[in-house]
Amino acid sequence: MKLHQLSTLVAIADAGGIRGAARALNASPAAITKSLRQLEESVQMSLVVRTSSGVTLTASGQALLVHARLMVGEMARAHEAMNTLRGAPQGKLAIAVTPWIAMTFLPETVTRFCERMPDIRLEFFEGLLPIANPRLRDGSLDFFIGRPTPGALGVEFHYRPLFSSSCALVARAGHPRANCRSLAELTDLDWILTWDPTNDSPQAENIFTRHNVPVPRQIHLAHSFSIAVALLRKTDMVSVFPWPLVEVSAVRENLCVFPLREQLEDAMVSVISRSGHPLSAASECFIECLIETIREGFNSTSPETRNVLQSVELLI
Known part of the structure; x- marks a missing residue:
């Protein structure tokens, strides 16, 4: 395997096709196809499946992609380190x-x-x-x-x-249960979180098991703070924010904090x-x-x- 071949695999994965990879690497589609074919011959496995809408990586391609990204990234960082030593x-x-x-x-x-x-x-x-x-x-x-x-x-x-810092339970201002003081009173609501408290780590005690409270009936995941806030403002969902985030966003986003008796998890x-x-x-x-x-x-x-x-x- 050669570095330019691994770079080709990364570009194909990122672009979703041969032509997109060619544009990203400033090469011709024929050169990208040749580099990919050479890589597949080297590992003796098919790495992509060609479709009418582009290409998708096979299981072998996905496995190799992890290492390809690391190697391409390390080479880029090596060049950057040498540039820094040269004063540029x-x-x-x-x-x-x-x-x-x-x-x-x-x-x-x-x-x-x-x-x-x-x-x-x-x-x-x-x-x-x-x-x-x-x-x-x-x-x-x-x-x-x-x-x-x-x-x-x-x-x-x-x-x-x-x-x-500590964390707080938040919802929209005027939430019908804004005065609730216990997690147990809120588990029938929909929760919107930016992490999954039941799957992030099997060894980690989550905020519900720590307080002997059932896991809420529905936990939705948002991989964006802006999406979470938009949902909180317009629905009766609840979420957990670290206190610094409450300080900078609660008034601005019209959110309130529940006066819970329970101490929620610390946020590092x-x-x-x-x-x-x-x-x-x-x-x-x-x-x-x-x-x-x-x-x-x-x-x-x-x-x-x-x-x-x-x-x-x-x-x-």
Whole structure:
């Protein structure tokens, strides 16, 4: 297997077809087809199935794709590291950021970073577990600023804690059960969460089993904060937000907090990266800019920033 052949497989998977991959790699469709055929001959297996609407990867293709992404990504990072050593840092930094960090500290962090590394292109993803973790695994994400997987042992990923906070149960203002004080009174409602409390980790005690409360009859998953908020505002669904997110979004989005007797799970925000893979100079620079911005936030005159910092425990 050769690197350009693995790059071809990645491009085909991302583009969904030969022509799209050719455009992405600035090559001819014939060259892409030849590279794919050579890769299939090398592994002695079919990697894609051609259809009238494009191509789909076989089970073998999907298995190889995971390794192909890692290898292509590592080669790109190697080039970026050499460029940095030559004094000409270039390339891309892909980061997932949890929503409340994006709403508070991200803009100033990006400003600082771009002043120090103006030739690095930034790419941001929603900082939710189902989006970030697969990208960390396949190397298409450099690091994730967000919530670790509940019950994670730290073998697969490296965690650098930033904040700890408690969580709150939220719904639209004027919700018919806004004064309920127990989880047990709310399990017949539909819940909208950005993670699955029953499947994220078999070892993790979720918010329902911890309080001997039945799991709600229906838990919907939203892999987008904006979708979750839109549903909360217009339905009687309920959700769990970390307190910093409540501070920055509750009034703005017309949400309320339930006065529960139960203490909901703590929410940790960490810088999460793949174990055994040192962060690039650009990654370290971005994290340094973020930490500087957070520390300066304690002297901020912004009421929103001060309220957010009062709702967390700083771990750096």
